[in-house]
Each structure stands twice: as C-alpha cells, then as structure tokens.
Amino acid sequence: MNLNLLKELLQHEDLKQLLKQIQERGTRALITVQRDIERIYQVTEQVKRDREHHWWDMFVGKSPSATKVLNVLIHPIIVLLITVVTLTIVHLVFWCKLKNMMGKLQALSAMEIVMRNIS
Numbered sequence: 001m002n003l004n005l006l007k008e009l010l011q012h013e014d015l016k017q018l019l020k021q022i023q024e025r026g027t028r029a030l031i032t033v034q035r036d037i038e039r040i041y042q043v044t045e046q047v048k049r050d051r052e053h054h055w056w057d058m059f060v061g062k063s064p065s066a067t068k069v070l071n072v073l074i075h076p077i078i079v080l081l082i083t084v085v086t087l088t089i090v091h092l093v094f095w096c097k098l099k100n101m102m103g104k105l106q107a108l109s110a111m112e113i114v115m116r117n118i119s
Contacts (some may be wrong), residue, residue, distance in 0.1 A: 009015055072078075
C-alpha cells in the first residue's frame with residue numbers, strides 16, 4: 001500500500017470517527033474485562049475461605065464434613081437405639097443384683113428358720 005494513500009485515508013473524517021468508536025469500544029471492553037477479573041478473583045478468595053476448616057468449626061456448625069458426620073451420629077433413630085440399648089443393659093445389671101440379693105435373703109431366711117427350730 002502506498003504511504004500517501006494511507007495518509008489520505010487517515011485524514012478522512014468517516015475513518016477517523018470509526019477509529020475513535022473502535023477505540024472507545026475497546027476501552028469499554030477492557031474496563032468490563034478488568035471488572036470481571038476482579039469479581040472472579042473475589043469469588044475465588046471467598047471460595048477458598050469457605051473451604052477452610054478449623055477444629056472449632058464443628059462446634060458452631062460451619063464445617064460441612066463435621067456437620068455431615070454429626071448428622072449421622074446424632075440422628076434421632078440412632079439416639080433412640082443407643083438409649084434403648086443402654087437402658088436394657090442397666091435393667092439387666094439391676095436384675096442380676098436383685099437376683100443375687102434375693103438369693104442371699106432366702107439363705108438368710110432359711111438360716112433364721114433353722115435357728116428358730118434349734119432354739
């Protein structure tokens with residue numbers, strides 16, 4: 001392309017206006033992309049903070065893995081089952097102690113009857 005022809009084209013008003021519009025649109029696109037990059041960075045940082053776990057988070061319910069484990073452990077059916085099993089064991093222990101005491105009481109009663117018969 002001839003250099004003189006290029007100079008004449010650059011001096012044309014319509015071409016100047018088109019180049020100015022292209023430059024403005026490019027600037028707006030750059031600003032939009034820059035704002036989007038900043039927003040993406042903010043979202044990324046928020047996701048990083050949300051994924052962090054601390055040992056104390058399970059007590060305040062912020063840890064998803066601890067919440068999941070606690071939901072399984074403290075499920076009402078499991079709590080009810082543990083309560084029933086514990087009470088059954090306690091009942092069996094008291095029953096065994098009562099049976100043992102009754103045996104001792106019967107032996108003591110038998111000894112008392114024998115002692116009365118002897119006297």
